[in-house]
Amino acid sequence: MSAGTRLPGTPDPMHRWEGSGGVMIAGDSWGEPGGPLVLLQHGGGQTRHAWKGAGETLGAAGYHAVAFDARGHGDSDWAPDGVYGQDVMVADLVRVIEALGGVRPVLVGASMGGGVSLVAIGEDHVDATALVLVDIAPRVEPAGVDKIQAFMTQKPDGFASLDEVADAIASYQPHRSRPRHLDGLAKNVRLGEDGKYHWHWDPRFRSGNRDVKARMERLEACARNLALPTLLVRGGLSDILSEDGARSFLDLCPQSEYVNVTGAAHMVAGDRNDIFSDAVIEFLGRTVPVSGTPVQPPHERHPHHEGPEGDVVDIP
Numbered sequence: 001m002s003a004g005t006r007l008p009g010t011p012d013p014m015h016r017w018e019g020s021g022g023v024m025i026a027g028d029s030w031g032e033p034g035g036p037l038v039l040l041q042h043g044g045g046q047t048r049h050a051w052k053g054a055g056e057t058l059g060a061a062g063y064h065a066v067a068f069d070a071r072g073h074g075d076s077d078w079a080p081d082g083v084y085g086q087d088v089m090v091a092d093l094v095r096v097i098e099a100l101g102g103v104r105p106v107l108v109g110a111s112m113g114g115g116v117s118l119v120a121i122g123e124d125h126v127d128a129t130a131l132v133l134v135d136i137a138p139r140v141e142p143a144g145v146d147k148i149q150a151f152m153t154q155k156p157d158g159f160a161s162l163d164e165v166a167d168a169i170a171s172y173q174p175h176r177s178r179p180r181h182l183d184g185l186a187k188n189v190r191l192g193e194d195g196k197y198h199w200h201w202d203p204r205f206r207s208g209n210r211d212v213k214a215r216m217e218r219l220e221a222c223a224r225n226l227a228l229p230t231l232l233v234r235g236g237l238s239d240i241l242s243e244d245g246a247r248s249f250l251d252l253c254p255q256s257e258y259v260n261v262t263g264a265a266h267m268v269a270g271d272r273n274d275i276f277s278d279a280v281i282e283f284l285g286r287t288v289p290v291s292g293t294p295v296q297p298p299h300e301r302h303p304h305h306e307g308p309e310g311d312v313v314d315i316p
Contacts, residue, residue, distance in 0.1 A: 041113025122222020
């Protein structure tokens, strides 16, 4: 089951793997398979295409970067039972890692994908070499979450044109210029039998468990369990992860490093992909280098990335 027909120009996935319960997971990759594996997981309502720029940069640097659509998103199957959430997405992640040879990966996760990565490592489902969390931590801002929910629930009957789709995206991301050419929107929507454009995701994805307190407590416990090199990247304009929320994560995981990308909002890689990719490659160059040097134990590293004026780097 899907939202409708894929529009012309929508890139076909390079790979397909079987996830939990037989759900097909679609993915792309960059770089040589022999390089250190970096798995890129997108946020809710996004697709693997959010990582294209970062994936190309990582691949060029010698890493084997792999991005995949979460179940119910993009070109991956919708869950037959309509069940989504962290547990089943962790199970999908485990299956993808197995399909890629079972090597220890770096997990990079934005928003929803970051929560899945944190649970996967913090509850010992995945033995990773490093973790990069992108604009997500156990404590998030309710107003920002509500804004995302409002965006995802608008126009439940579909959009009459791609112009309407572009208007909706521009309203949600006012810091970005509205696209002049609409061809790039093809990968975000499907054409339904009703002749209207619908978002690529399963509408049932939005009706999952919203117990914010339980979610926070679970992620906090996972953060305390982290014992691997960890980088938290925050968008300086984010309305999801505040500076206080980021600091609370650093208290839970004192060996972690922190980068604040000013000028970027919640979708950090999409807003400032060049700076984001540089920060990730700099971090991985020290912790999971392409040369294969063993990962530094966390206790041998300074708890934060030092800049010229302090222990936390603000990147303009």
